[in-house]
Amino acid sequence: MTGSSMRILLVDDVQLDRMQLAIRLKQLGHMVEAVSSGQEALDIYSDFDPELVLLDISMPGMNGFELSQKLRQRYTEWIPFIFLSGHEEPSMIAKAIDAGGDDYLIKPVDKLVLNSKLIAMQRIAFMRRELKKTTAELAKVNEVLKQQVDEDGLTNLYNRRFIDSTLSEAITWHGRHNLPLSLIMLDVDNFKAYNDNYGHIEGDKCLISIGQMAKDLFCRSGEYVGRYGGEEFVILLTNTDSDSASSHAQRIHHGLESLAIAHNYNCNVGHVTVSQGVLTIIPTGKETIDELYTRTDEALYRAKSSGRNCFKLVT
Incomplete structure (x- = not known):
């Protein structure tokens, strides 16, 4: 025509x-x-x-x-x-x-x-x-603009702004329907030593690999993987109880083992690992995102204090 x-x-x-x-x-x-x-x-x-x-x-x-x-x-x-x-x-x-x-x-x-x-x-x-x-x-x-607004520039995961917004909506929805909500925060163990010894370019590649691994693991509806900041990642799991959240934390642990990113300065482990804080709650709907982040971060701190390369759960 x-x-x-x-x-x-x-x-x-x-x-x-x-x-x-x-x-x-x-x-x-x-x-x-x-x-x-x-x-x-x-x-x-x-x-x-x-x-x-x-x-x-x-x-x-x-x-x-x-x-x-x-x-x-x-x-x-x-x-x-x-x-x-x-x-x-x-x-x-x-x-x-x-x-x-x-x-x-x-x-x-x-x-x-x-x-x-x-x-x-x-x-x-x-x-x-x-x-x-x-x-x-x-x-x-x-x-394209929406993606740029919602995505982390390095890892192409969701950014902090998007995760915050989604978490806020999830608190309200799960509170209304009396359903469990889980949050996982993971921090790359001894990442400063990794950057100092392998260089920042390799450090970026490491973060990209971890982000892609997490994105592959959590790709179903209601699962959101984001970069919290620096070497920290956050995973929001809707309608997920504590048993399932713990299983997901184990999946992340095994995923890092499968990646086998060399890290000879990581407490004699020999590869990159992460510490994880896991929170599962049935919200009332009135909680703030800062409250949930604080509780999850406390669990993450406990994991690091326990020798790293592990997860701690709070409910």
């Missing part, structure tokens, strides 16, 4: 009129779908996605006015409708406009008038296409 052609839906129950007009439209370079009833038009409309509808007023079963009203109600995106009729009365033209029409052609359709109307409609179709293209491009840009 060229830039000047249109997808035109032609609705007319008179076969001869329909065929003659369809041939003329195709000769002008347009793509035409010609149907004989309002129901056929309704059935094909969405798949054909017309840019112009030509519809006869006088049709059995469902006349042009009724079809126009149904289409306008069903599809919110505006498409120009041109009514076709042998009636020239001003009252009929006014009724057509009231029924959702944008123009009116008297049958038999004059070739010169038809061509003029189509040129005007082509301009509208071109503007619609450009608008839809611009809208789609804006949607893509907005999606």
Whole structure:
């Protein structure tokens, strides 16, 4: 389809009129779908996605006015409708406009008038296409911006702002439904020594690897992995009790063992490990995110005090 052609839906129950007009439209370079009833038009409309509808007023079963009203109600995106009729009365033209029409052609359709109307409609179709293209491009840009707002720049995990917002909503929802909510905070053990000895570039790679591992482990609906800050990560697990949270902490432990990132300065362990604080509560809905972070951080501190490379649970 060229830039000047249109997808035109032609609705007319008179076969001869329909065929003659369809041939003329195709000769002008347009793509035409010609149907004989309002129901056929309704059935094909969405798949054909017309840019112009030509519809006869006088049709059995469902006349042009009724079809126009149904289409306008069903599809919110505006498409120009041109009514076709042998009636020239001003009252009929006014009724057509009231029924959702944008123009009116008297049958038999004059070739010169038809061509003029189509040129005007082509301009509208071109503007619609450009608008839809611009809208789609804006949607893509907005999606990218949303990702940038919600994502951590280094690890591509959720950032602190997003996790805070999601946690706040989760507290309210779980409190309303009396369901358990779990939070895991993990901190890379002896990360300063890792950076000092392997360099900051390798340190960044280490954080990226840990983040990706956690993201792979927690990819189901209601599981959120974020970078809390520095070498700390946070995992929000909705509708998760303490037993499940403990199992998830073990999964993280085994995940780090599988990664086997060398760390010869990590208390003789030989690879990168993390300490984890795990909190599970059934919130009342009135708790603040700072309260939950504080309690989880206390559990994390206990894990570090217990020799690192372990997790501690509080409920």
